[in-house]
Amino acid sequence: MSEHSLLENINTPYDLKKLNKNELELLAKEIRCFLIENVSKTGGHLASNLGVVELTIALHYVFNSPIDKIIWDVGHQSYVHKILTGRKNKFDKLRKFNGISGFPKRCESIHDVFETGHSSTSISAALGIAKARDLNNEKYSVISVIGDGALTGGMAFEALNDAGRSKTNLIVILNHNEMSISENVGSISMYLSKIRTDPYYFRFKKDIENIMNIIPPIGKSIYKSVEKLKYSIKQLVVPGMLFEEIGFKYLGPIDGHDINALIEVLNRAKNIEGPILIHTITKKGKGYIHAEQNPDKFHSASPFNIQTGEFKKNGRDTYSDVFGKTLTKIALNDHSIVAITAAMPDGTGLNHFAEKIPDRFFDVGIAEQHAATFAAGMAINGYKPYFAVYSTFLQRAYDQVIHDICIQKLPVVLAIDRAGLVGEDGETHQGLFDISFLRIIPNIVIMSPKNADELVEMIKFSRTLTGPCAIRYPRGKVDSYDINRKCNIQLGKAEILSEGNTVAIFAFGNMVNIALEVRDKIYKEGVYPYVVNLRFAKPLDSELILDIANKAKYIITIEDNVINGGIGSAILELLNKFGIYKPVVRLGFPDKFIEHGDVNTLLKKYNLDSDSIKEKIIRLYREM
Numbered sequence: 001m002s003e004h005s006l007l008e009n010i011n012t013p014y015d016l017k018k019l020n021k022n023e024l025e026l027l028a029k030e031i032r033c034f035l036i037e038n039v040s041k042t043g044g045h046l047a048s049n050l051g052v053v054e055l056t057i058a059l060h061y062v063f064n065s066p067i068d069k070i071i072w073d074v075g076h077q078s079y080v081h082k083i084l085t086g087r088k089n090k091f092d093k094l095r096k097f098n099g100i101s102g103f104p105k106r107c108e109s110i111h112d113v114f115e116t117g118h119s120s121t122s123i124s125a126a127l128g129i130a131k132a133r134d135l136n137n138e139k140y141s142v143i144s145v146i147g148d149g150a151l152t153g154g155m156a157f158e159a160l161n162d163a164g165r166s167k168t169n170l171i172v173i174l175n176h177n178e179m180s181i182s183e184n185v186g187s188i189s190m191y192l193s194k195i196r197t198d199p200y201y202f203r204f205k206k207d208i209e210n211i212m213n214i215i216p217p218i219g220k221s222i223y224k225s226v227e228k229l230k231y232s233i234k235q236l237v238v239p240g241m242l243f244e245e246i247g248f249k250y251l252g253p254i255d256g257h258d259i260n261a262l263i264e265v266l267n268r269a270k271n272i273e274g275p276i277l278i279h280t281i282t283k284k285g286k287g288y289i290h291a292e293q294n295p296d297k298f299h300s301a302s303p304f305n306i307q308t309g310e311f312k313k314n315g316r317d318t319y320s321d322v323f324g325k326t327l328t329k330i331a332l333n334d335h336s337i338v339a340i341t342a343a344m345p346d347g348t349g350l351n352h353f354a355e356k357i358p359d360r361f362f363d364v365g366i367a368e369q370h371a372a373t374f375a376a377g378m379a380i381n382g383y384k385p386y387f388a389v390y391s392t393f394l395q396r397a398y399d400q401v402i403h404d405i406c407i408q409k410l411p412v413v414l415a416i417d418r419a420g421l422v423g424e425d426g427e428t429h430q431g432l433f434d435i436s437f438l439r440i441i442p443n444i445v446i447m448s449p450k451n452a453d454e455l456v457e458m459i460k461f462s463r464t465l466t467g468p469c470a471i472r473y474p475r476g477k478v479d480s481y482d483i484n485r486k487c488n489i490q491l492g493k494a495e496i497l498s499e500g501n502t503v504a505i506f507a508f509g510n511m512v513n514i515a516l517e518v519r520d521k522i523y524k525e526g527v528y529p530y531v532v533n534l535r536f537a538k539p540l541d542s543e544l545i546l547d548i549a550n551k552a553k554y555i556i557t558i559e560d561n562v563i564n565g566g567i568g569s570a571i572l573e574l575l576n577k578f579g580i581y582k583p584v585v586r587l588g589f590p591d592k593f594i595e596h597g598d599v600n601t602l603l604k605k606y607n608l609d610s611d612s613i614k615e616k617i618i619r620l621y622r623e624m
C-alpha cells in the first residue's frame with residue numbers, strides 16, 4: 001500500500017487548507033489506502049466512507065470546523081472526518097473497547113457536533129442548531145450531510161418541510177450513491193436517479209440556463225409574463241425542482257469525486273441566503289474494487305483480506321439466517337405470511353424470503369414507523385405480517401406498535417433482531433431496552449429463544465397467535481439447528497432445565513446458555529440451582545415461577561436488557577403481587593448507555609459473564 005506522506009502532516013482541518021488542489025487529490029488517494037488498510041483489520045463501515053473521501057476533504061477545506069458545524073447523518077460515514085480532525089492515530093482501535101467509536105461522539109472531538117447512529121436525524125439537528133445560532137445573533141454555517149438512503153426516513157422529510165419554510169441559512173448535502181445498505185428503494189430514490197442518470201437533464205439544463213441568461217431586459221409590461229415563462233421552463237427541466245418547490249435552493253447534481261467542483265459549489269453555497277440543498281453524486285465503495293462491486297457486503301464489513309476481498313469470519317448461519325430461512329419455509333405453504341423490512345433485507349435475513357417469495361416481500365426504506373403501521377394495515381386485511389427489525393431501530397416505531405398494532409390486537413409479528421448487545425456499533429445500536437419498553441404494552445406476547453432450534457419453534461408458534469407478538473434474538477452465529485423441528489412451545493410456558501434447591505436462576509433468551517454455564521460452575525462448589533428458561537417475558541409462567549420461588553431461598557434473574565423494567569422487574573412484580581418476599585438479584589445492564597466493544601468484553605465488564613455470575617452466587621450463598 002502507498003505511503004501516507006501528506007496524511008502524516010494532517011492533524012487538524014487547518015492543515016488541510018495549506019494544500020493545493022493537486023495535493024488534495026493525492027491526499028484523497030492516501031486516505032483511501034488508509035481506510036482500506038485499517039478497516040480490513042478492525043472491520044467497519046468501509047464502503048460509505050470510501051464514497052465520501054473527496055466530499056469530506058472539500059467540506060473541511062471550505063468550512064472552518066468546529067466554528068462551522070458539520071452533522072453527519074447516521075454517522076457511519078464519519079471516518080474521513082475523524083481522520084482529518086486529529087484521530088487518525090486511533091484507527092487501529094476503531095470500534096474496539098476503549099477505542100474510538102465508529103460514529104460521531106462529542107466526547108471524542110470538538111469537531112463532532114451532534115451524535116448519530118440512527119438515520120435521518122441530521123436535518124432536524126442542523127436546523128435546530130441554525131435556529132439557535134440565529135437567536136444568538138451568531139454567524140457560521142451549519143451543514144447536514146445526508147445519504148439518499150437516510151433521505152427515505154420520515155424525519156428527514158419532516159425537517160425539510162420545516163427548513164424549507166423557515167428561510168434559515170442551512171446547507172443540506174445530499175450524498176447520492178443509489179444505495180442504502182442494499183439498493184435504495186422508493187419513489188424519491190427513483191426521482192433522484194432520473195436526475196443522476198439522464199444525460200438529457202444535464203445538457204438541457206445547461207442550454208436552458210444559457211437561454212434564460214440571454215433573454216434581454218424587456219419593458220415592464222411583459223416582464224412578469226417572461227418571468228412566469230422562465231419559471232415554467234425551469235419547473236419542466238431543472239433537476240431538483242422538488243427541493244426548489246419546497247423552499248430550498250438546489251445546487252447540482254455535482255460529481256462528488258471531483259474535489260474542485262465540490263470546493264466551488266461549497267464556496268457558492270456559503271454565500272447564499274436561505275436553505276440550500278447540494279446534490280452530490282458519488283459511488284459507494286469508490287476506489288476499492290471489491291467494495292465498488294459489492295457495496296452492500298462492504299457496508300458494515302467484518303475484517304477482510306485486502307487482495308481477495310474475502311471476509312475472515314466463518315460461514316455458519318446467523319440467527320438472522322435462521323429466522324429468514326424458517327419464515328421462508330413456512331411462508332411457501334402459508335400464503336397469508338408477508339415479510340417486511342425497513343431497509344435491512346440482508347441484516348435481518350429476509351434476503352432469503354425476498355429471493356424465494358418476492359411478491360410477499362416488502363422493503364419500505366429506512367422507515368420503521370411506516371413499516372409497523374404498514375404491517376398493521378396488511379394484518380387488517382387478513383395477512384400475517386412479520387416485521388423484521390433490529391431492536392434499536394424498533395425504538396423509532398414505538399407509538400406505531402402501541403397505537404396501530406397492539407390497541408387493535410393485530411396479528412403482527414415483530415421479529416426483533418440484534419436484541420441484547422451488538423458489540424462494536426455501541427451505544428446507539430445496543431438492543432438493551434426492548435423487553436422494558438414492550439412488556440408494558442397490553443395485548444402483546446414477548447418471547448425469546450435460548451438457541452437456534454428454539455427460534456425455529458418460536459417462529460412456527462408465532463404463526464398460531466391471533467394477536468401481536470415479539471420474538472427477540474441476538475446478533476451472531478448459531479450452532480447447528482433443525483429447520484424441520486416440531487414446535488413444542490406453549491403460550492406462557494417456561495422450561496425447567498435443572499431441578500435444584502436454595503438458588504433459583506430464571507434466565508431469558510440468549511442468557512439461558514450463560515445460566516447453564518453458571519450452573520455447571522457452581523455445581524463444583526456444591527451449589528445446586530434450579531435453572532429455568534423463561535421463554536416468555538409476557539405472559540410469564542406465573543405458576544412455575546411462584547412454585548420455584550417458594551422452594552428456593554433466593555432468586556437470580558438474568559437478561560441481556562437493562563435491569564430497569566426488564567424481566568427481573570417483571571418477576572419481582574409477580575412475587576410482590578403474591579406476597580412472596582425473598583431476595584431477588586436482578587442481573588442485566590445498569591442504567592446507562594453501554595459503550596462499544598466486543599460482546600464478551602462487555603459481558604465481563606458488566607459482570608454478566610458466567611465467572612462473574614458464579615462468584616456473585618457463591619458469595620450470596622455463603623452469606624445466607
Ligand SMILES: Cc1ncc(C[n+]2csc(CCOP(=O)(O)OP(=O)(O)O)c2C)c(N)n1
Nearest residue numbers: 048117118119147148149150179180181343
Ligand atoms: C433508523 C435507522 N434504521 C436503519 C438504520 C441502518 N442503516 C444504517 S446506514 C443505512 C443505509 C444508509 O444509506 P445512506 O444514507 O444512503 O448512506 P450510504 O451508506 O449509502 O452512504 C441503514 C439502513 C439506521 N442506522 N437507522
Ligand SMILES: CC(=O)[C@@H](O)[C@H](O)COP(=O)(O)O
Nearest residue numbers: 074076117299300347425475
Ligand atoms: C450504521 C448502521 O446502523 C448499520 O450499518 C449497522 O451498523 C449494521 O449493523 P450489523 O453489522 O449488525 O448489520
Ligand SMILES: [Mg+2]
Nearest residue numbers: 147148149179
Ligand atoms: Mg446511499
